[in-house]
Amino acid sequence: MHATVLEWYALHARDLPWRRPEASPWSVLVSELMLQQTPVARVLPVHAAWLERWPTPAALAAATTGDAVRAWGRLGYPRRALRLHAAATAITTTHGGEVPQAYETLLTLPGVGDYTAAAVASFAYGRRHVVLDTNVRRVIARAVGGVEHPARSVTRAERDRAAALLPGVEADGSSDAATWNVGLMELGALVCTAASPACDRCPLVDRCAWVAAGRPAYDGPPRVAQTWAGTDRQCRGRLMAVLRDADGPVPISALEAAWAGAEQRERCLRSLVDDGLLAQVGPSTYALPTD
DNA sequence: CATACGTGGAC
DNA sequence: TGTCCAAGTAT
Structure with missing residues (x-):
């Protein structure tokens, strides 16, 4: 399964600014905050303008929170702009201006929870962590679990399963874990999507437990709908x-x-x-x- | 653990 | 056209 996903990713990965070799850890952190519950297409222009204006945590920390909120534009959940500003302040004042590398340290930053801490440690620093976002959860639920959707919240068994799948450390100390994480995420974002999975384009179709079971419909507890009008x-x-x-x-x-x-x-x-x-x-x- | 928290595109 | 959904976090 590893080689298949890694090869598919090498061929089909989108060229996103925060994935380029020259992308700074700060660029990765900014992208992760912006991408929380927000599609890539809408993040792209805001992320570019943000990095242009505030290329370092210290630069953002020197700005007002109002400037951050305005620059956040219409990404939604503007409290994230406040949290990013607060994270930049913490990085500047207590972490020497550098985005922390350790998962546990990242976790102390405002707006950084389990997913984002693991993502930054993995994507910005190549550290080996389980990155469980909605895409990864769905791909594993289908390919390994044989069900259409994962549970509402992450279970212990689910985390153990993801950890068991994470590539290990090679003899030379290297690991494919980070690429595996982003590859699984990309597969979930582009192929194994929530509403209309393109199994005909999926590299895992021949070994997918959900496909093997005939793609049974979700039969768990009802997934709560987001209300909007009048809220x-x-x-x-x-x-x-x-x-x-x-x-x-x-x-x-x-x-x-x-x-x-x-x-x-x-x-x-x-x-x-x-x-x-x-x-x-x-x-x-x-x-x-x-x- | 359930719920509040924005916005807009896709089907 | 209304519903579903998008790289979650904080409480």
Whole structure:
């Protein structure tokens, strides 16, 4: 299975900026934060502009959080911009300006959880870690587990299975683990997709347990649908869009025009200020934060 | 462990 | 056209 995936990746990998040999660990870290729940196509232009403007953690740490939020644009989940800024600050003040290499150290950075810590350690530094993202989980669930979708949350058995599949260390100390990780991710992103897997283009089709079983439909607990219309998330998004698109502070009237329901609007306004995404700069004026 | 958290493209 | 989904994290 290893050689098959590695060969397929060598032939079909997309040329992404954060995968190039010259990509810095900072570029990798920025890409990983941006890619959390966000498609590659939308990340590409924002990532390029971000690295151009803030080529190092120290450069971002010197900017305001408001600048980071505005540069985040419409990637969604703007708290990630705040976390990335906070991570850059921590890297600058307590890690000598260099993105940490150790998984455990990476894990202490804001916005960096198990997946991102393993991904940065693996992709930026070549360290051997199990990288369990939604793509890897799905490929393993199908190819090895024989089911269409993995469980809602990562189980111990699932992690053990992924660890067992991870390429080992060669006699010379090298390992294919990092390429294996990104290869499995790429396979899940391009071929073994959630809704319409292209098994006719899959290098693992002949040994896939799910295909062998006749591609049985998912029969686990119902996967919760994301609601959107009328939620606080939609309201917060509307309010943030007003601030992002403005040159400076905006009057409360502009925010009132963006969301009709007063009670919900005020609750969301409070939560955005509480999160540090907005600042009240006058009795009836709001702005992106300047700290 | 379930839930909140943005946004827009695909089918 | 509405539903599903995208390299998760924090609480």
